[in-house]
Amino acid sequence: MAGASSSAKTQPYEGQIKTVKVDKCGLQPGSCEGSVILARAGGAGEVTLAIKPGTWLKRGDQLVTIDELGVGNYVKVEAVQLPGQQLQQITILSSGD
Numbered sequence: 205m206a207g208a209s210s211s212a213k214t215q216p217y218e219g220q221i222k223t224v225k226v227d228k229c230g231l232q233p234g235s236c237e238g239s240v241i242l243a244r245a246g247g248a249g250e251v252t253l254a255i256k257p258g259t260w261l262k263r264g265d266q267l268v269t270i271d272e273l274g275v276g277n278y279v280k281v282e283a284v285q286l287p288g289q290q291l292q293q294i295t296i297l298s299s300g301d
């Protein structure tokens with residue numbers, strides 16, 4: 205991720221999306237930002253992860269944006285905690301239906 209500190213460590217998460225919250229969108233594709241609540245696989249609880257503008261997500265061979273994600277999608281993500289940010293930010297997301 206461009207501009208990310210090399211000391212920031214990514215954390216893997218896997219599970220089903222419980223909620224998708226889109227906070228705001230621009231006019232260009234991929235300009236939406238928001239968050240998802242992920243029910244972690246294996247009953248490991250829930251985690252809220254931020255999705256910033258410009259984050260493209262992979263679904264199979266296609267790239268999608270946060271507004272194309274849905275409740276119940278099963279995802280594998282990598283997220284990083286950036287200094288000064290409340291939520292971990294998704295850096296890589298692979299989605300299945």
